Amino acid sequence: MTTFQNFIAGAWVAPSTGNYFENTNPANTADVIGRFPKSGAADVAKAVESAKRGFEKWKRMPAPARGDILRRVGEILTARKEEIADLMTREMGKPLAETRGDVQEGIDTAFYAAVEGRRLFGHTVPSELRAKWAMSFRRPIGVAGIITPFNFPLAIPTWKIFPALVCGNACIFKPAEDVPHTGHVFVEILLEAGLPPEVIQLVHGDGEVGAAIVNHPDIPLLSFTGSTETGSKVGETAGRMHKRLSLEMGGKNAQIVLDDAKLDLALDGVLWGAFGTTGQRCTATSRLILQDGIHDQFVAKLQERASQLKLGDGRKAGTDVGPVIHADSIAKIERYVEIGLGEGAELTLGGQRAHGAGLEKGFFFQPTILTGVKAGMRVEQEEIFGPVLSVVRVKDADEAFRVNNGVKYGLSSSLYTQDVNISFRAINELDNGITYINAPTIGAEAHLPFGGVKQTGNGHREGGWEVYEFYSETKVAYIDYSGALQRAQIDNY
Numbered sequence: 001m002t003t004f005q006n007f008i009a010g011a012w013v014a015p016s017t018g019n020y021f022e023n024t025n026p027a028n029t030a031d032v033i034g035r036f037p038k039s040g041a042a043d044v045a046k047a048v049e050s051a052k053r054g055f056e057k058w059k060r061m062p063a064p065a066r067g068d069i070l071r072r073v074g075e076i077l078t079a080r081k082e083e084i085a086d087l088m089t090r091e092m093g094k095p096l097a098e099t100r101g102d103v104q105e106g107i108d109t110a111f112y113a114a115v116e117g118r119r120l121f122g123h124t125v126p127s128e129l130r131a132k133w134a135m136s137f138r139r140p141i142g143v144a145g146i147i148t149p150f151n152f153p154l155a156i157p158t159w160k161i162f163p164a165l166v167c168g169n170a171c172i173f174k175p176a177e178d179v180p181h182t183g184h185v186f187v188e189i190l191l192e193a194g195l196p197p198e199v200i201q202l203v204h205g206d207g208e209v210g211a212a213i214v215n216h217p218d219i220p221l222l223s224f225t226g227s228t229e230t231g232s233k234v235g236e237t238a239g240r241m242h243k244r245l246s247l248e249m250g251g252k253n254a255q256i257v258l259d260d261a262k263l264d265l266a267l268d269g270v271l272w273g274a275f276g277t278t279g280q281r282c283t284a285t286s287r288l289i290l291q292d293g294i295h296d297q298f299v300a301k302l303q304e305r306a307s308q309l310k311l312g313d314g315r316k317a318g319t320d321v322g323p324v325i326h327a328d329s330i331a332k333i334e335r336y337v338e339i340g341l342g343e344g345a346e347l348t349l350g351g352q353r354a355h356g357a358g359l360e361k362g363f364f365f366q367p368t369i370l371t372g373v374k375a376g377m378r379v380e381q382e383e384i385f386g387p388v389l390s391v392v393r394v395k396d397a398d399e400a401f402r403v404n405n406g407v408k409y410g411l412s413s414s415l416y417t418q419d420v421n422i423s424f425r426a427i428n429e430l431d432n433g434i435t436y437i438n439a440p441t442i443g444a445e446a447h448l449p450f451g452g453v454k455q456t457g458n459g460h461r462e463g464g465w466e467v468y469e470f471y472s473e474t475k476v477a478y479i480d481y482s483g484a485l486q487r488a489q490i491d492n493y
């Protein structure tokens with residue numbers, strides 16, 4: 001079995017703890033991918049010392065030259081797309097079409113970041129005084145701590161690491177312990193593309209490593225995607241230590257279907273939104289809000305179509321839905337189905353761990369539909385992170401909007417209708433960071449800001465142009481070439 005190492009201070013090294021964990025395939029737990037370091041705080045401390053040295057050099061490299069390295073990263077990812085997709089499916093389960101999309105999102109992010117190296121715009125504005133110049137520009141911050149989840153093993157690290165690098169920061173990267181192989185290959189590619197070794201540090205491990213990163217005094221900026229519970233802890237520490245922090249956490253995203261919608265289109269949308277990635281996206285559709293007039297026929301069609309989804313190994317052709325990530329997820333999903341039934345919901349489909357040929361050694365759960373769900377029930381309010389869809393019946397668009405907005409999260413929402421007026425009302429009134437019209441709740445594009453309102457995040461956005469502001473500090477410069485003391489707000493009034 002292959003043993004993988006951390007990448008610290010420019011070398012592949014064993015963890016200070018001497019401990020390793022096994023990484024297995026969730027579709028077949030007998031398939032062991034390798035042993036990965038179970039690192040500790042001492043490894044993080046070493047990584048930070050080295051990253052600080054890396055930062056001193058990296059921040060002096062012109063941003064276009066930093067961007068050129070990321071362009072090469074994009075080219076290598078493009079050439080190796082198929083192979084990386086395969087290893088990602090092997091370690092986290094989603095079907096190959098989806099892991100190909102995940103790699104593509106990384107490629108898109110690389111090429112966008114490469115060009116951003118030639119922009120990183122500031123502002124030049126007139127001064128209120130004569131013979132005086134006023135402008136703002138962007139400066140790097142330092143060592144960034146990057147903590148990422150399992151569900152997008154490549155795309156999410158690229159969302160964070162590429163803009164961090166283009167802005168001139170060094171990175172300490174801790175991939176989720178479920179997907180360390182993708183993290184390893186990603187760092188190899190960064191190095192192959194010419195990233196100076198001390199600018200990236202890879203420290204594998206569990207929450208202990210995450211906590212060491214969050215608590216390290218020489219890591220002034222942190223980006224975390226994961227559970228709301230962990231995000232709250234990260235936020236407490238970051239607040240106490242005055243760190244800059246971007247949080248991307250839970251969702252309870254809804255697809256609304258009104259009576260006038262194209263029903264087959266809406267059906268394709270919800271199948272993809274709810275059961276794609278086995279429901280394990282922050283953007284997954286976990287609520288379906290149906291208007292009274294189409295409710296019954298839509299549920300009937302949905303039940304039929306969802307029951308035909310083929311569960312299996314994501315590396316096999318014909319698989320629609322892969323496994324969930326581990327045994328704990330199965331237990332959590334089972335608990336939520338019970339909670340839903342206890343609250344009075346009806347089980348229209350699934351509800352159990354899936355058995356059958358080819359599924360014996362993996363963590364498979366049947367696509368599950370709960371109907372008769374009422375606003376306020378726990379299955380309508382809490383993130384489940386699995387293939388479970390809660391269906392709520394409403395009388396009109398107003399009620400649908402109220403139900404959509406009645407949760408503590410606010411990542412994405414979706415509305416199916418032919419009515420342009422209601423569509424524009426929705427994009428204004430739905431409390432989400434992203435609203436889709438006649439498209440599912442998943443599928444955000446890399447060149448637009450990504451993130452949610454309320455308890456989904458803390459106000460920052462990833463992707464697009466906005467993320468570059470997170471990874472850089474605004475500096476303002478005034479140049480007075482008058483040769484005389486000019487007192488702002490005084491000599492000119």
Ligand code: UN1
Nearest residue numbers: 152281282283442443444
């Ligand atoms: C996530 O679920 O954490 O919009 C990210 C989407 C993907 C990214 C999802 N592009 O569904």
